[in-house]
Amino acid sequence: MIGVLFGIIAIVNGAVKKIPGQIYLGIAGILFSILLYGGLFYFGFVSKTGRFAELKIRLVHQEMGIDAGQIALYKSQHGKLPAALSDLGRPSEKNMFMTADPWGTQFKYTQLGDDHFELTSAGPDGKFGTSDDITEKF
Secondary structure, three states: OHHHHHHHHHHHHHHHHOOHHHHHHHHHHHHHHHHHHHHHHHHHHHOOOOHHHHHHHHHHHHHHHHHHHHHHHHHHHHOOOOOOHHHHOOOOOOOOOOOEOOOOOEOEEEEOOOOOEEEEEOOOOOOOOOOOOEEEEO
8 A cells, every 4th residue: 555655645745845747646646556456355355256266266175175184184183073173273373274265154064974074165155055166075
């Protein structure tokens, strides 16, 4: 947001020195910053289609792989699979796993037997049981 700061400085300086070009430059800098960061936010966090959405789907598979590794570690330490993802503890530097997908929905963990489980992401729409759900069995 440095563009906004410099924009404000340019507007104030232009107003004090009565230089209209500097005022317009400051306004343009602020508008450019808003558009740039607004676009990054939209395409990075809000948009459900396009290139960033495809990257989020690939990220889900990587996160599920990390979680599967932590679940396997839990099983080796406790002799059984966890009853819920919360049994893994809190995510930290030493306990790395993801509790939510890139769209902010909590992963669904289902134990399929003594040694097998599945992880499900609700996908871009944030609703389980729809065609965009992402499920992996381990």
